[in-house]
Amino acid sequence: MAYHQKFAAYIGADFFRCGALYAWNAREDAIYLSKNRKPEKFMYNWIVE
Template sequence: MNHLIPLVFVISLCVGSNNAGLFFAKNQMYFKNSFTKNSDLLTVHCKSEKDDLGIHILHHFYIYDFKFGDELFGGTKFVCMLTHEGVGFKYSRTFTAYMQSPYFMRFGVKYFWDARDDGIYLADDTHTSKLRFGWNVTILQTY
């Protein structure tokens, strides 16, 4: 009986680590298109080592979100590329949108990424946004 409780706890961590919905809330990531012009589109492409979440195109003020669980022994990491093309230019940025702590697992944490004209913002739990990344700007050749 003394060994049963730790065994049940370890099994629940294993099951809950990647399929957190069974015992623990999953983490969630949000991306919002907050460009000034209504016609501006934002392209979001996120990947982890195990999953490629595909390309998502967001219209003005649209939001794309996904849920995920941390791995039991660490290593959950999502790298995202955000791009926006205009006439004669391209804004882009590739960044680590989430990296699991090597010391503990997170459950039910929400990350709010907001793409604006001057860069990419991250909002914390108090919904206070801070500029985290500027855009890489490429001038496109027009003929």
């Protein structure tokens, strides 16, 4: 069984996002994102083949 997912973890911008911290966490059940050390939020399911 293979698990995968495709997404844009970073997209450059024309302006500076003053000190923003993005932390991605790939777990067995899904992919989560934390912004500025706030609690993680569900972002993407794994695609199971």
